[in-house]
């Protein structure tokens with residue numbers, strides 16, 4: 001505050017407050033172009049199997065966004081997130097077995113995700129950090145046990161083949177169509193996650209994460225905020241799981257076990273907790289990396305190198321890939337500024 | 345901040361005059377230690393009230409008790425007609441009482457603007473589902489909140505820093521961000537715990553003039569814990585002097601600073617340790 005308040009008191013009383021500085025149209029255009037290229041790239045580059053993998057990234061991305069809301073923004077560490085994907089996947093599967101179409105499946109996924117989300121969220125309200133992680137881990141195990149012991153309904157450990165869905169003239173067993181079908185919910189989830197950041201609800205979450213004391217001082221209902229975050233994350237995961245089942249065409253309990261939950265967590269951390277872009281980078285990483293190692297004929301190396309990468313990121317770049325990019329960008333900008341100043 | 349919010353948008357503002365806070369027989373005990381012991385005093389409604397006293401006098405504890413952050417061991421606190429009793433912090437906030445902290449509590453990695461916007465929680469907000477899906481309503485609330493936040497940031501000279509991350513700011517500015525978070529909803533009772541700590545001389549003077557202006561535009565009971573005698577004299581119309589958890593004296597700044605017990609308990613200490 002070396003300049004002093006009054007020197008910078010620009011707005012005279014009664015004068016309208018200046019609007020929030022707007023993002024320049026150019027940067028919006030650049031962003032839009034980048035997104036269009038990224039979205040259009042997979043169908044142009046890939047075909048067949050790899051397009052399915054790209055569609056899986058879209059499904060995992062939605063789940064990662066959900067965990068980003070719960071952990072990245074609200075600070076609640078859940079190790080049952082993949083279980084909620086499983087809830088969505090198996091709800092859709094069971095309904096499709098009974099002949100219900102896509103709208104009924106999606107409606108059921110929403111309801112079941114909300115109900116199971118509430119069942120986990122309400123009793124764990126007072127927990128946080130490691131204790132919450134442990135309890136949600138137990139929930140995940142319970143869910144896996146349920147799946148393997150309801151073979152008649154879910155196919156048990158053998159897994160279950162999920163019938164392709166047909167939306168309009170798009171059949172999800174065709175790679176390109178699977179990708180296009182996945183694109184719509186992925187876009188909606190992304191928009192919702194971005195929009196959430198501009199709402200009071202989204203800000204409440206950040207404050208609950210950073211200081212419950214400050215949250216109380218401005219009248220934030222902490223418990224309610226945590227429950228809403230949990231429900232939102234469960235719904236994201238539920239739809240993601242349903243989408244995954246449709247794209248992959250086959251589901252088994254192993255898809256939704258503790259490891260899957262940990263990978264989702266890795267995606268959030270690697271990308272940069274608290275960032276929508278980060279969630280997508282993280283999701284792309286955790287889906288593509290194992291595939292790449294398999295492609296190179298070294299599938300066993302993935303856990304090793306993947307673990308090393310995670311450790312490096314966690315230790316050296318605490319705010320993940322997005323944080324790293326932001327820091328490099330700021331440094332470059334600063335250098336540019338100093339360069340022009342010297343030149344002038 | 346002139347007329348940013350309509351009265352209907354300010355919970356607690358409709359009951360005409362800012363309320364008096366009456367403290368009666370208040371004790372706050374931590375273990376076997378009384379941080380406040382049998383304190384009876386009043387913080388007159390609509391005034392700027394200074395709370396002074398040496399370190400450990402119980403100033404922050406008094407704010408904690410009033411704002412519901414610490415349970416009362418004994419005694420009562422009333423806000424206007426209303427006995428605060430065991431009212432939750434949320435209920436007190438709804439009644440128009442908002443506080444800041446001696447140690448700033450901010451979202452370090454978020455922008456200044458976001459940190460101030462959370463303060464609008466007290467204003468009528470659309471329910472969560474509407475915030476997500478009833479876009480026109482959400483956008484209207486957002487516009488109102490942004491205008492209020494930018495107005496208070498400009499007032500505090502932080503308008504240009506709105507988009508910066510809090511952890512990039514110097515310490516003094518961070519404290520002002522917290523003050524902005526408190527002020528943004530135009531509360532009728534404002535509790536600030538050493539808001540000028542860490543500011544330089546001119547920064548302190550500027551903050552005082554901003555507080556005076558806020559108080560003039562939006563009448564409130566404004567309680568400020570402060571060590572700086574000159575600041576208290578220029579800012580406050582009523583002063584409460586505490587020492588060792590008890591009231592030394594209270595009254596106008598002239599009365600309080602003229603009191604020999606204050607001079608001994610308070611100035612003695614300050615003179616011992618010039619900071």
Ligand SMILES: Nc1ncnc2c1ncn2[C@@H]1O[C@H](COP(=O)(O)OP(=O)(O)OP(=O)(O)O)[C@@H](O)[C@H]1O
Nearest residue numbers: 374378379397398399400401402403404405406446
């Ligand atoms: N949570 C607590 N647990 C135990 N003791 C406490 C607690 N909070 C405050 N105290 C003690 O109560 C006394 C009064 O503390 P308080 O913070 O109210 O003082 P203060 O007047 O605000 O002092 P300062 O000028 O240093 O901020 C101090 O002796 C402090 O150590």
Ligand SMILES: [Mg+2]
Nearest residue numbers: 403404405446
């Ligand atoms: Mg204190």
